[in-house]
Amino acid sequence: MISPTAIYVILLLAAPLAMIFAYSFMTDGYLKIIPQFQLCNYVGECHSYKDVNGVMTEAQTYRGAWSDPLSRALMLRSLMVSLIVTAVTVLLAFPVAYFVSFHVAPSKKSLWLFLITIPFWTSYLIRVFLWKVILGTGGVVNTGLMGLGIIDEPLTWLLYNVNSVVITLAHAYAPFAILPIFVALEKIDRSFLEAGRDLGETPFMTFIRVTLPLAMPGVISSVLIVFIPTIGDYVTPLLVGGPEGRMVANLIELTYKKLDNYPLGSALAISSMAIVVAVSLLFLFLNRRFLKGNK
Structure with a gap:
């Protein structure tokens, strides 16, 4: 009886939230997300990367959500x-x-x-x-x-x-x-x-x-x-x-x-x-x- 509602909630609520949660531990790349685990998106300094002739090169440094004063x-x-x-x-x-x-x-x-x-x-x-x-x-x-x-x-x-x-x-x-x-x-x-x-x-x-x-x-x-x-x-x-x-x-x-x-x-x-x-x-x-x- 509750399966249609449960499927609806999982697809439109739980799945996007789980995806955002997973993204928060990954590495930023130029126009893409690099599936490399890291905690610095919350605390510390992180590095974003871009592909230069097939080599991932550091592009910029940014502070995590709780480390940035702003x-x-x-x-x-x-x-x-x-x-x-x-x-x-x-x-x-x-x-x-x-x-x-x-x-x-x-x-x-x-x-x-x-x-x-x-x-x-x-x-x-x-x-x-x-x-x-x-x-x-x-x-x-x-x-x-x-x-x-x-x-x-x-x-x-x-x-x-x-x-x-x-x-x-x-x-x-x-x-x-x-x-x-x-x-x-x-x-x-x-x-x-x-x-x-x-x-x-x-x-x-x-x-x-x-x-x-x-x-x-x-x-x-x-x-x-x-x-x-x-x-x-x-x-x-x-x-x-x-x-x-x-x-x-x-x-x-x-x-x-x-x-x-x-x-x-x-x-x-x-x-x-x-x-x-x-x-x-x-x-x-x-x-x-x-x-x-x-x-």
């Missing part, structure tokens, strides 16, 4: 940006989901969910370009502030930096964060909240000790849904990030396409995946401790 800086920036985007998105999404679940009439909840999903109607690239227009020196924000007399000249720090990347990604992934939290809140038995109030708990403590722990499955889903793709996003940093907003995905694209260094690009990709797995497991561990502490 690679480390971009991986750290990507991690920080993803964590900030995840925190901002989930913190803003929870009140929206809570309001729709607890304060909107059941007959109007479908309308609210419909409005929340409206951003999905347009292309992701169009939404990114719209934020580029909004945050630009002649955009809506600067024009509005100057029209109100709040500022005398356009704000240049709104675009082409980490701030613009965070704002754009937080907006793009907001519906992904709202919907899982809403589903988790809808599953909460309202009698639990009434029992908490009957036992003398304040609304705030009822939220902390009853609502929040029961909604944590949705929060976990939101965190993972937002964190995992944002750390590997390269379109948004490319269009609105500028030099100060570049992330590790942009370096991976540059390494593959411009430098034609598949082993180093694969090592960068595997390193990014390792960071995602480590942070996700750490979050799940801390969340489990939190739930145990509230029992």
Whole structure:
């Protein structure tokens, strides 16, 4: 019964990942990959080779993914940006989901969910370009502030930096964060909240000790849904990030396409995946401790 799905996953997911993992331990050659094992694509200095009259000759030297200061800086920036985007998105999404679940009439909840999903109607690239227009020196924000007399000249720090990347990604992934939290809140038995109030708990403590722990499955889903793709996003940093907003995905694209260094690009990709797995497991561990502490 599961064989078609298993074959599909193996061919389109497991096989490419295994290939990238294998590439990360090979040697770079001019327009080809040399099947020679080496660890320097991760740590140390590596040599790329080219064929000169049938003889493999050293072409250039480059540093591994964890030895290059630029690679480390971009991986750290990507991690920080993803964590900030995840925190901002989930913190803003929870009140929206809570309001729709607890304060909107059941007959109007479908309308609210419909409005929340409206951003999905347009292309992701169009939404990114719209934020580029909004945050630009002649955009809506600067024009509005100057029209109100709040500022005398356009704000240049709104675009082409980490701030613009965070704002754009937080907006793009907001519906992904709202919907899982809403589903988790809808599953909460309202009698639990009434029992908490009957036992003398304040609304705030009822939220902390009853609502929040029961909604944590949705929060976990939101965190993972937002964190995992944002750390590997390269379109948004490319269009609105500028030099100060570049992330590790942009370096991976540059390494593959411009430098034609598949082993180093694969090592960068595997390193990014390792960071995602480590942070996700750490979050799940801390969340489990939190739930145990509230029992």
